[in-house]
Amino acid sequence: EIRLRVIKIILGDDYVFYQLFVEPSDAGHGGIGRKRTYVxxxxxxxxxxxxDVFxxxxxxxxxIQKVVSTxxxxxxxxxxxxIALDALATAVSRKIPYQHGQSDLSYLLNEREVTNMRLFDQEYIKRYNRLPRYDDDLFYFLGDNFQYTKSWSAVSGKIPTYRRNNNPYSK
Structure with missing residues (x-):
């Protein structure tokens, strides 16, 4: 995050500053959400x-939005x-036997992640009255506690914000 105050202190009164707030959808990437700022x-x-910058x-x-929309x-x-290599790495790190050729990777989830997935599925059905498996744009982040934070694409239409931990996303 850019602290405009700090930049003003460093550069002083010799500059005029224009801070622009942007997000990926501005460039057609509506499927992700990660706001940025440029000075x-x-x-x-x-x-x-x-x-005029703005x-x-x-x-x-x-x-851009006329021709690109994700x-x-x-x-x-x-x-x-x-996908298989990632599943193998997850299996090794979680000390779970890798199941070669298995397309259903739910066996790699821990108990909390399985519970979160079940709760996300139930919430989705309750809100939208349809099964989540038929929504190609539905993604859950299973690393959060469902009771406190629901990181999913169902409401925002965007992939949940990328986290730098080992918890999985579910499709």
């Missing part, structure tokens, strides 16, 4: 402000080999 620094004496970004965004399911591009 444009214009030197007061030597810089030339040719175009207007330019809005125009570019409109053009959903969560569009990001599932792993090959069967990559």
């Amino acid at each position: 444009f620094c214009l030197h007061r004496a030597n810089g030339v402000y040719l175009h 207007d330019m970004y809005a125009e570019i965004t409109q053009e 959903k969560p399911g569009n990001y599932m591009v792993a090959t069967a080999e990559h």
Whole structure:
């Protein structure tokens, strides 16, 4: 996260600052959600402000969104080999016998993850009155406690925010 105050302290009064808040959907990537911010620094004496940063970004965004629009399911591009290798690595790290050729990888889940998956499924059925397995854009993050945090794509339409731990996502 950029702290504009810190940048202003470092660069001083010689610059004008424009902070732009963006998200992946601005560039057509609606299936993911990870907001970003950019700070444009214009030197007061030597810089030339040719175009309004915010207007330019809005125009570019409109053009991109005309031709690019993704959903969560569009990001599932792993090959069967990559999935098998990941399953093998998970099995090894969890000290579970690897089941070669098994397409249902639920055997790799721990008890809490199985419970979370069941609760997510029940909540999905309750809200949408259909089975979750038929939603190609539905993903759960099984590492959170379902009772406190529901990280799933059902409501937002975006893949749950990437976490840097070993907990799995479920499709």
